[in-house]
Amino acid sequence: MPGQPYMLDPAVEAMPRERLRRVQDARLRAVVQRCYQNMGMYREKFDQLGLKPDDVRSVEDLPRLPFTTKEDLRSRYPLKGLLAVPREEVQRYHMTTGTTGKPTISPLTRDDVFRAEEALARCGAAAGVGPGDLAQLMFGYGLFAGSVICHPAWERMLGAAVIPAGAALPSATQLDIMQEFRPTVLAATPSFLLHIAEVAREQGVPIAELGVQKIVTGAEPSSEETRVKIAQAFNAPIYSDIYGMCELGPHFCVECPHHQGLHINEESFLAEIIDPDTGQQLPPGQKGMLVLTCLMKQAMPLLRYQTKDITVLEDSPCSCGRSHLRVRRIMGRTDDMVKVKGVNIFPSQVEAVIRGVEEVKDSEFQMLVDRSQAAVDSLTVKVEAAQPGPELAAKLKAAFSRAFLGSNLKVELVPVGSLPRFSHKAKRLVDTRKL
Ligand SMILES: [Zn+2]
Structure with missing residues (x-):
């Protein structure tokens, strides 16, 4: 066998x-x-x-x-x-x-x-x-x-x-x-x-x-x-x-x-x-x-x-x-999933998009979910980049828009080494909404 x-x-x-x-x-x-x-x-x-x-x-x-x-x-x-x-x-x-x-x-x-x-x-x-x-x-x-x-x-x-x-x-x-x-x-x-x-x-x-x-x-x-x-x-x-x-x-x-x-x-x-x-x-x-x-x-x-x-x-x-x-x-996870403008988004899916973009495929990232005073949820993905610039930001944003239609998430490029590293369970989703 x-x-x-x-x-x-x-x-x-x-x-x-x-x-x-x-x-x-x-x-x-x-x-x-x-x-x-x-x-x-x-x-x-x-x-x-x-x-x-x-x-x-x-x-x-x-x-x-x-x-x-x-x-x-x-x-x-x-x-x-x-x-x-x-x-x-x-x-x-x-x-x-x-x-x-x-x-x-x-x-x-x-x-x-x-x-x-x-x-x-x-x-x-x-x-x-x-x-x-x-x-x-x-x-x-x-x-x-x-x-x-x-x-x-x-x-x-x-x-x-x-x-x-x-x-x-x-x-x-x-x-x-x-x-x-x-x-x-x-x-x-x-x-x-x-x-x-x-x-x-x-x-x-x-x-x-x-x-x-x-x-x-x-x-x-x-x-x-x-x-x-x-x-x-x-x-x-x-x-x-x-x-x-x-x-x-x-x-x-x-x-x-x-x-x-x-x-x-x-x-x-x-x-x-x-x-x-x-x-x-x-x-x-x-x-x-x-x-x-x-x-x-x-x-x-x-x-x-x-x-x-x-x-x-x-x-x-x-x-x-x-x-x-x-x-x-x-x-x-049901408790890990964020719903932004009706689109269900998991950190694992965000990771998959990042790993697919050559310039940042090895980068650490973090997802920040916030709620505005008008009760509109927004998701910002911070991605570490060695060579940040508007072109790369636009490329990433386009990749996210393809993956999560209608979610309209924001991309922020940050210096390499500025996001937390994890030796045990990675916790890349930070939800600051007061629900
Ligand atoms: Zn098997």
């Missing part, structure tokens, strides 16, 4: 769909029972709907279940009515340190930790990470569920060697390590890799000649243009993306070498796409919000969790041999 060497567990990852469905039905019934019996939040939600756990017999019944939102979790901080196991069974707590409000907690049992590691081992395996590889891990260590999970998974499950560099080391030190140790694999957020590439250019470090073969990114969505840019900068032929969310477990997807979207780990998660306005399920191929149901999570299984990520579910067969459904690259 093509691609099979890149699977950690072909029996699961390429399981025939009929069998997979039977596994999902049984696991859904079990998790619904556990949620109702052990989690106060779900008992309340079920009772409000007049829903009994026995009413859920199969995946077909999914729309009957209540949604779960990030606000549900925040309002129950730290874990009021959210634990499905006795507290002494929790082996680890990860959490996202939110920029606003309380953090979101992800408690994991021993089994949850194993599955989390397995999910990241699948991601590494899909990129061909294995014995003989040396991986420089530049995801954050600590509360964030990045390197702490990736590190043991790649060491023990894949047999790779690891440099636990983390995200806190300065780029110059990361570059030193790359030059001295010649890692074959780099794992980091796309924005951090772009930043390192920029520092390397400034310092004259030939990163394309360091022998990097595989790049694994994660923790933030990136455009195809960014992927191409990173792969070219490091001259790395293999590129794979990880997608996950702390509160869910945390990782639920694998990007296979065919790059036709990310395969959901469907033995552990059920995926739906819903219309974010109506909550109605949408068929594969239609764009909407990704909603996930945990089938195997022990400590805090979530039912129909609204990720706020906008994407499309793909059910066409993938030539890698994996049978699991795919989600296309994340197109934005």
Whole structure:
């Protein structure tokens, strides 16, 4: 079977769909029972709907279940009515340190930790990470569920060697390590890799000649243009993306070498796409919000969790041999999207336009949304440019006008190095509207 060497567990990852469905039905019934019996939040939600756990017999019944939102979790901080196991069974707590409000907690049992590691081992395996590889891990260590999970998974499950560099080391030190140790694999957020590439250019470090073969990114969505840019900068032929969310477990997807979207780990998660306005399920191929149901999570299984990520579910067969459904690259977030003069605009789309204009294709950018006294919203895109001028500004404006008809956004060219850089999640949208 093509691609099979890149699977950690072909029996699961390429399981025939009929069998997979039977596994999902049984696991859904079990998790619904556990949620109702052990989690106060779900008992309340079920009772409000007049829903009994026995009413859920199969995946077909999914729309009957209540949604779960990030606000549900925040309002129950730290874990009021959210634990499905006795507290002494929790082996680890990860959490996202939110920029606003309380953090979101992800408690994991021993089994949850194993599955989390397995999910990241699948991601590494899909990129061909294995014995003989040396991986420089530049995801954050600590509360964030990045390197702490990736590190043991790649060491023990894949047999790779690891440099636990983390995200806190300065780029110059990361570059030193790359030059001295010649890692074959780099794992980091796309924005951090772009930043390192920029520092390397400034310092004259030939990163394309360091022998990097595989790049694994994660923790933030990136455009195809960014992927191409990173792969070219490091001259790395293999590129794979990880997608996950702390509160869910945390990782639920694998990007296979065919790059036709990310395969959901469907033995552990059920995926739906819903219309974010109506909550109605949408068929594969239609764009909407990704909603996930945990089938195997022990400590805090979530039912129909609204990720706020906008994407499309793909059910066409993938030539890698994996049978699991795919989600296309994340197109934005429902809470990240700005609506300017009725046009929905995501930072990822703005980025794609910038990467397509030669003079600024490597530039950092920022989006500023403001509302005038007359309640008219405006979007200004600040783009760093080495050689600013009215011609370049006009060229960019024309490119934006083509991409976002009628949005009438403004372009401002700013000096290189004047916009913030990100080593973790890039936050390029600044919304100063008082809504
Ligand atoms: Zn595939």
